Amino acid sequence: MTPETKPEDFPFLEPSALKRAVVVCHRNADADAYLSAYAVSKLIGSVAPRCHVSIATPGGMTMLTQKLSARFPHDIADGSGGDYDLYVAVDVGDEELLSEWKEKFRESPGMKVLVDHHPRREGGLYDRSVVDEGATSAAEVVYGLFESRGVTPDPQTAQALLEAILFDSSHLAIAGRSGLGAAVKLMDAGADISQARRELRSEPDYGExxxxxxxxxxxxxxxxxxxxxxxxxxxxxxxxxxxxxxxxxxxxxxxxxxxxxxxxxxxxxxxxxxxxxxxxxxxxxxxxxxxxxxxxxxxxxxxxxxxxxxxxxxxxxxxxxxxxxxxxxxxxxx
Ligand SMILES: [Mn+2]
Missing domain, CATH: 3.10.310.40 (Diaminopimelate Epimerase; Chain A, domain 1)
Known part of the structure; x- marks a missing residue:
């Protein structure tokens, strides 16, 4: 059972206790997973500036995500780095999609948090969970964490979140109130929607x-x-x-x-x-x-x-x- 979670308490640890954190995407990270993780890292960084944050992408990334990771670069953990004080799983859905990181979540005494928009599942892997099943993207849920903490994302982070929202909402066609609302506020924070559309376009992949x-x-x-x-x-x-x-x-x-x-x-x-x-x-x-x-x-x-x-x-x-x-x-x- 996950105890009642107050998003304003994210990351649910005293900032002074937070030295190392890892944000884990689902297997073969897509744009929503990676860019949401990128923004979660920036949020942790603004709450606990001394914390070193890595992103983990079990099984690598999609082609588009690889391109976006050059535009939004981040330290990537290879899984050999020992224990962390904080583990955040983003956009994961089924915990099996954490691949080899599932065992690390299970064995670590650290704080384990789920940030997601997939339907809640049985399981008990997480100490806290921030889940909005009505959201079209994990990025909307992440933006909600920024709001709850009273943090305005910097323009680059706002751009990452807007691109993630566009990616998971068929360019807003299926976005609801939370996606549309977040998109507008992210543009207010400096994100550029035309640029977002351009950056989400991918070269046709021959194999695909x-x-x-x-x-x-x-x-x-x-x-x-x-x-x-x-x-x-x-x-x-x-x-x-x-x-x-x-x-x-x-x-x-x-x-x-x-x-x-x-x-x-x-x-x-x-x-x-x-x-x-x-x-x-x-x-x-x-x-x-x-x-x-x-x-x-x-x-x-x-x-x-x-x-x-x-x-x-x-x-x-x-x-x-x-x-x-x-x-x-x-x-x-x-
Ligand atoms: Mn997603």
Whole structure:
């Protein structure tokens, strides 16, 4: 159980007791995770100027994040640096996504804090958690911490937070009050939105382009009532392929791939599907499949993923069976 958390008490330790801190992103850090971590580091730095803060990116970063990390550089911890007084996990969702850092969280006597916008999970890894499930980005939650502490981010940090919000909210298209409000206040603090849009543009990644086109080539189409369900399989970029299939018009997309002896499945759905079919992909499909197959997974209502130590064919068949239970019988189209 996490005790009641007052965000104005962040980082929940006496600044004088704070010598070393680490801010940990989810595996393969995306722009929201890394830029949120960057801003959390700046906030810790302004509360406890003597604290040395590192960012950890288990499993590295996405291509876009690598580019952004040159624009917003930070000391990166490699995990060999001994214990920390403070551990902050940002944007992590499933604690498995902390990878090798999960064990460090568990073993350390330090303060462990979660700052997130993913649905709360069982687990007990954290001493405090600041979670807003209604936020479209972790960066909004981080901005809330700045406000609670009465700290105005410097222009560079404001820029980082604005870019993270744009990244996770489809350039504000799905942002709510907290995202839009934070975006305006960040611009007041010196962030430039045109520059943010420019910096988020990424060069097309050849591997991703080929994966998406191959994924499209391998699509199978099913109907369940009026819903169109598309499935495909690809060795990598499953999430990108699933998202592309939704762009093409599928209500629900499943993309699987096998690597390192496990099957990975990415799921995407349209908001219309989510509202009308009332199926939450994170809790009702990804978590449920992870439970049934002994893997791990989770995510949001319209975007989720899981992996399982089971063959690809079996994993897909079991997931399609669950779809059948949730939205009715699936008929394959030729
Ligand atoms: Mn996020």
């Amino acid at each position: 382009v080929i994966a998406k086109l191959k994924g499209a080539q391998r699509i199978s189409i099913f109907k369940a009532g009026t819903w169109v369900v598309a499935t495909s399989h690809i060795g990598s970029f499953q999430a990108h392929v699933a998202r592309s299939m939704v762009y093409l018009g599928a209500d629900l997309a499943l993309v699987s791939g096998e690597s390192d002896g496990e099957t990975r499945v990415s799921l995407r759905a349209t908001p219309r599907f989510q509202e009308s079919a009332k199926v939450k992909l994170g809790s009702e499909v990804a978590e449920e499949m992870a439970r049934r197959l002994g893997g791990h997974g989770g995510g949001h209502a319209t975007a989720a993923s899981f992996s399982a130590p089971v063959g690809e064919e079996e994993t897909v068949a079991a997931t399609m069976k669950l779809f059948g239970e949730l939205i009715g019988e699936l008929k394959k189209l030729d």
